[in-house]
Amino acid sequence: MYDQRGMSIRPSSRRPAASSSIRRSSRTGAAAQHGRRLAAHAAALIPRTDEPYFVVEIGPGTGAVTDAIQARLPRNGTLIAVERCPLMVEHLHRTRPWLDVIPGDAADLPEILRRYGLSQPNLIISGLPWSLWNAEQQTRTLVALTGSLLPDGVLGAALDACPRPAPADVRFRRQLHQRFQHVRGERLIWLSAPPARWYVAAHPLLDV
């Protein structure tokens, strides 16, 4: 993929080797199980359509969810991934040469889309660790994602589902309801640790 200036999004091919910890984590059964279930929820959000359909995956990590999204992508579909960790970017470049990975921060998504001449996405799939973030980071990132989506766009995000949710989880759920017209929490995904709940938020509200 090329940006408006005709520059390749992919950085230099002289990249360092990915760390063994990434290789190990992408092979563990637990991670694979977790990934498979989240991946199924994420991929199910992509409609069967002949229209152009643009998906941004934020925080793809090892790429477990990415593969399911790619497999479900319609003929006129486009997928890009935005990942902050350089080791993960390197891992994704090496293991998934077909994937356009942009190194960057989710909170800069509007600027990233502008820089590469990309349109507003129909769907954003978040692998982001919302539960670990303070209010400021949650808000800044969610505002960036809602401001990037099409008016009828959809955000899919996983969140820890502990019996007594952490304040960060409660805050994030509240923000989803404030910033989207429709929010749906789906079934628990038990095999993740801790169990996760998959959230689908549609129609971003921009004047919040």
Ligand SMILES: C[S@@+](CC[C@H](N)C(=O)[O-])C[C@H]1O[C@@H](n2cnc3c(N)ncnc32)[C@H](O)[C@@H]1O
């Ligand atoms: C829980 S992992 C992703 C899980 C992924 N679905 C998988 O199967 O590996 C979270 C990922 O989000 C990335 N990340 C965290 N904060 C980010 C941010 N602000 N912008 C972009 N990526 C971020 C991390 O580097 C990590 O790769």
